[in-house]
Amino acid sequence: MRWVKMAVIVALAASALLLSGSGTAPEPAPLTAPAPFATVEEFVRACTVQIIVHVEKYTRTVTWYREVTADGKEGEWKARYSPWSTKPELISVAGSGVIIHSGPKLGTIILTNYHVVEYLIRRESLGTPSNPIPIYAPEDLTFSDYPPRVIVRDGARPIAEQYLKLFKDRAVIKHSEDQIYEVAAKVVHADQLLDVALVQLEGVFGLPYTTFRTTPARVGEEVLICGAPLGIPFSLDRGRVNQVNLNLGMSGGIRWDRQIKLDIAAAPGSSGSGIFDLNGNLIGVLHGVLVYSGNFIRGGQLAIDGLAIREWLMWTGWASVVFQPPYGAEP
Numbered sequence: 001m002r003w004v005k006m007a008v009i010v011a012l013a014a015s016a017l018l019l020s021g022s023g024t025a026p027e028p029a030p031l032t033a034p035a036p037f038a039t040v041e042e043f044v045r046a047c048t049v050q051i052i053v054h055v056e057k058y059t060r061t062v063t064w065y066r067e068v069t070a071d072g073k074e075g076e077w078k079a080r081y082s083p084w085s086t087k088p089e090l091i092s093v094a095g096s097g098v099i100i101h102s103g104p105k106l107g108t109i110i111l112t113n114y115h116v117v118e119y120l121i122r123r124e125s126l127g128t129p130s131n132p133i134p135i136y137a138p139e140d141l142t143f144s145d146y147p148p149r150v151i152v153r154d155g156a157r158p159i160a161e162q163y164l165k166l167f168k169d170r171a172v173i174k175h176s177e178d179q180i181y182e183v184a185a186k187v188v189h190a191d192q193l194l195d196v197a198l199v200q201l202e203g204v205f206g207l208p209y210t211t212f213r214t215t216p217a218r219v220g221e222e223v224l225i226c227g228a229p230l231g232i233p234f235s236l237d238r239g240r241v242n243q244v245n246l247n248l249g250m251s252g253g254i255r256w257d258r259q260i261k262l263d264i265a266a267a268p269g270s271s272g273s274g275i276f277d278l279n280g281n282l283i284g285v286l287h288g289v290l291v292y293s294g295n296f297i298r299g300g301q302l303a304i305d306g307l308a309i310r311e312w313l314m315w316t317g318w319a320s321v322v323f324q325p326p327y328g329a330e331p
Contacts, residue, residue: 034328048226056088056165096227098274102207112272127163149251200318213281227273239264
């Protein structure tokens, strides 16, 4: 409502100037970043982290065959499994996150996607030797964009299986490209339906943090994003909001409702990236893509509405994070 009233006042003031035929239109206020940052881009970059979960991957191949019966007919398909790999492949599952609080009481709180840190929350998602994760050939997979999901072709048979083990039971946080020390963080709250999670760094405080904007994203507004696409930190880009309040249904345990659609470039690893307005306020968190023929750009990126996350925080015991003063504000 505050923004709407301001727009009306500006419109009326402009009309008065035109009617009177005198005076000059006021200069728009310059965008400023919280001290000590010279630009909003620098502030957004400082609020962004990369989140990495290290796992060990074990695999085995699956070969399918059919035996011929005595009367010459082919029997049912049967699987032949190779031994499990004895030397695991070390995999780094990388995503992005945004700092939303950094104080002496709670430490530093980072907002990311549930699916970025899912292996630390749902251990069954890792699979086991007795209940492995099936792997299918690319030609047996199709992509649906309503809602975003991957569909396995009917009758398809896996070509391999895998299971994972956590190499470390914590997420690793990177705040700079040349960081040579390790910062471990734990997941303290999460919601799969909304696809959000909070990661905490205990005893770490005084870092720059962003705050949620209290007005909704607007179609056409310019936004900033910073994250780690393809696991490469830290990529900062600009784009625009081109749709809001998209309701796309359920898929993968996520309710794809109240989505913000963006025209920004993103890729795997961008999940959890903050979407900021040009004043550095958080208006959403990237978490999905509308896939078209496997192209990660053409379909458009999907972000969780920042107001929905703000509500979730207030109703789940994190209201102090929502109502804290903005970073750099006068005490």
